[in-house]
Amino acid sequence: MVTFFGVPIQALMGQLLLGLINGASYAVLSLGLALIFGLLNIINFAHGAQYMMGAFVAWMLLTYAGINYWLALLVAPLVVGLFGVLIERLLLHRLYKLDHLYGLLLTFGLALIMEGLFRQAYGISGQSYDPPQMLQGGVNLGFMFLPLYRGWVVVVALAVCLAVWAGIEKTRLGALLRAATENPALVRAFGVNVPLLITGTYGFGAALAAFAGVLAAPLYSINPLMGSNIIIIVFAVVVIGGMGSILGSVLTGFGLGLVEGLTKVFYPEASSTVIFVIMAIVLLIKPAGLFGRAN
Amino acid sequence: MHEPHAGGAGAPLLAVRDLHAWYGESHILHGMDFEVRPGEVATLLGRNGAGKTTTLKAIMGMVGRRTGSVVFEGGETIRMPSNRIARAGIAYCPEERGIFASLTVAENLVLPPVIRPGGLTLAEVHELFPRLQERADSQGTKLSGGEQQMLAIARILRTGSTLLLLDEPTEGLAPVIVQHIGTILHRLKERGFTILLVEQNFHFAAGVADRHHVVEHGRVVDCVPNSQASTATLQGYLGV
Numbered sequence: 314m315v316t317f318f319g320v321p322i323q324a325l326m327g328q329l330l331l332g333l334i335n336g337a338s339y340a341v342l343s344l345g346l347a348l349i350f351g352l353l354n355i356i357n358f359a360h361g362a363q364y365m366m367g368a369f370v371a372w373m374l375l376t377y378a379g380i381n382y383w384l385a386l387l388v389a390p391l392v393v394g395l396f397g398v399l400i401e402r403l404l405l406h407r408l409y410k411l412d413h414l415y416g417l418l419l420t421f422g423l424a425l426i427m428e429g430l431f432r433q434a435y436g437i438s439g440q441s442y443d444p445p446q447m448l449q450g451g452v453n454l455g456f457m458f459l460p461l462y463r464g465w466v467v468v469v470a471l472a473v474c475l476a477v478w479a480g481i482e483k484t485r486l487g488a489l490l491r492a493a494t495e496n497p498a499l500v501r502a503f504g505v506n507v508p509l510l511i512t513g514t515y516g517f518g519a520a521l522a523a524f525a526g527v528l529a530a531p532l533y534s535i536n537p538l539m540g541s542n543i544i545i546i547v548f549a550v551v552v553i554g555g556m557g558s559i560l561g562s563v564l565t566g567f568g569l570g571l572v573e574g575l576t577k578v579f580y581p582e583a584s585s586t587v588i589f590v591i592m593a594i595v596l597l598i599k600p601a602g603l604f605g606r607a608n
Numbered sequence: 609m610h611e612p613h614a615g616g617a618g619a620p621l622l623a624v625r626d627l628h629a630w631y632g633e634s635h636i637l638h639g640m641d642f643e644v645r646p647g648e649v650a651t652l653l654g655r656n657g658a659g660k661t662t663t664l665k666a667i668m669g670m671v672g673r674r675t676g677s678v679v680f681e682g683g684e685t686i687r688m689p690s691n692r693i694a695r696a697g698i699a700y701c702p703e704e705r706g707i708f709a710s711l712t713v714a715e716n717l718v719l720p721p722v723i724r725p726g727g728l729t730l731a732e733v734h735e736l737f738p739r740l741q742e743r744a745d746s747q748g749t750k751l752s753g754g755e756q757q758m759l760a761i762a763r764i765l766r767t768g769s770t771l772l773l774l775d776e777p778t779e780g781l782a783p784v785i786v787q788h789i790g791t792i793l794h795r796l797k798e799r800g801f802t803i804l805l806v807e808q809n810f811h812f813a814a815g816v817a818d819r820h821h822v823v824e825h826g827r828v829v830d831c832v833p834n835s836q837a838s839t840a841t842l843q844g845y846l847g848v
């Protein structure tokens with residue numbers, strides 16, 4: 314049997330793949346957080362709940378309306394995104410003149426309410442969701458067995474991250490967003506409807522979280538607490554990558570997923586804390602984060 | 609370039625009446641009254657802290673609270689948010705220049721949306737400011753101070769706005785660059801732009817302006833045609 318530092322290569326590859334998959338969720342989730350933080354200056358504590366809602370909406374679409382995975386991949390982010398738009402218009406909108414702390418508290422409260430409602434309705438035992446027919450089974454790569462759905466998650470998450478990054482760096486809308494992140498008052502004085510841009514960004518961030526939730530639905534059990542479990546790690550990812558840095562949050566998301574996977578192989582006891590250890594070290598050495606700009 | 613507008617011949621392009629403005633609790637403008645006529649270069653002159661920048665921001669709707677009247681092309685703008693004021697045809701070049709660090713020079717240049725036809729084309733802008741084309745791919749804030757000022761002026765010329773609000777475009781720049789900006793303002797005036805210029809540099813202002821408004825403590829205390837502006841009186845106001 315082929316081994317690598319005493320670890321069977323199969324096991325190593327398996328954990329790396331798991332790491333990549335977790336990293337994919339981290340990346341998509343921290344991307345949305347970074348977008349929202351950049352423009353709204355709000356740490357969106359409802360992000361985990363929006364991820365959970367994405368998974369639940371996909372499950373509800375299938376269970377109550379027979380709407381399949383592929384459509385849910387579009388519809389669930391749309392539904393949760395619109396919900397985000399409502400939250401921004403009706404609630405967050407009123408808090409911009411106050412300290413950022415209020416936005417954080419509000420989104421934290423919303424997350425608790427959403428979790429509570431889903432717990433009330435569905436309990437915490439969890440629902441299962443099958444991967445679409447097309448992506449069931451797997452392929453033998455020789456050195457490991459790759460479940461198709463897991464491969465798909467990594468690829469599609471990477472593609473989404475790249476597309477969002479390109480949209481921000483290479484398009485006019487992206488330039489407006491970057492400029493409004495720096496100086497919203499001036500961009501508005503050029504005739505741009507910045508409040509609309511802000512609403513759209515929050516909605517888009519929520520939709521991204523929901524998208525990650527739909528991707529995760531066939532991988533894990535869908536339960537009301539799935540968001541708060543993952544979001545703590547994602548906050549650490551964002552802190553390590555640097556608040557508000559788009560590319561930084563994507564790279565850090567995938568990178569830390571891999572680090573977590575490797576830790577599971579070589580020192581399993583530390584696998585659930587390694588990210589927080591890294592966060593503490595980064596905060597001590599480079600408080601603005603690996604890709605953040607100090608200001 | 610400028611169409612005849614509501615109010616008939618001789619009507620001002622911009623009429624500011626009894627304009628008050630506040631930052632939080634601080635009452636900064638105490639009833640500004642002045643006009644800018646189509647095609648002219650008018651200045652707001654005054655010492656540091658007199659309220660010149662606040663006046664431009666109040667016209668753009670960028671202060672906490674404002675009252676009074678700001679009529680542009682015959683339409684009242686006092687209750688509009690700043691994005692609608694910009695879309696009415698007023699373009700703003702801030703004192704701190706406001707070049708975006710996360711945008712390239714080219715991206716900075718085309719950031720302000722074109723709000724109506726009649727503005728300069730990109731080619732015309734490049735002809736006026738060749739340096740901006742050479743540095744198109746640089747980060748906006750990597751330009752020198754003078755180049756950043758050029759960029760801040762250049763980017764509002766494409767929009768089709770007829771009134772330019774320029775806040776101390778010569779501040780902190782070398783004499784040769786100040787002179788260059790003077791030439792540019794002359795060309796913009798010939799092109800039909802109307803300019804409201806905030807200055808502390810009276811010599812520069814006297815070289816480009818048709819009329820001066822002297823601002824003290826948030827009010828216009830004097831209005832002098834450039835031809836009658838004696839260096840002595842205006843420098844007295846400016847305290848230089």
Ligand SMILES: Nc1ncnc2c1ncn2[C@@H]1O[C@H](COP(=O)(O)OP(=O)(O)O)[C@@H](O)[C@H]1O
Pocket residue numbers: 631634636654655656657658659660661662663
């Ligand atoms: N953002 C602000 N908050 C509170 N006060 C301000 C602010 N900006 C300017 N001021 C005050 O308003 C007054 C006028 O400032 P300003 O319009 O910048 O003057 P000027 O441009 O003529 O030098 C000054 O006393 C200044 O301290």
Ligand SMILES: [Mg+2]
Pocket residue numbers: 660661662703
């Ligand atoms: Mg000033």
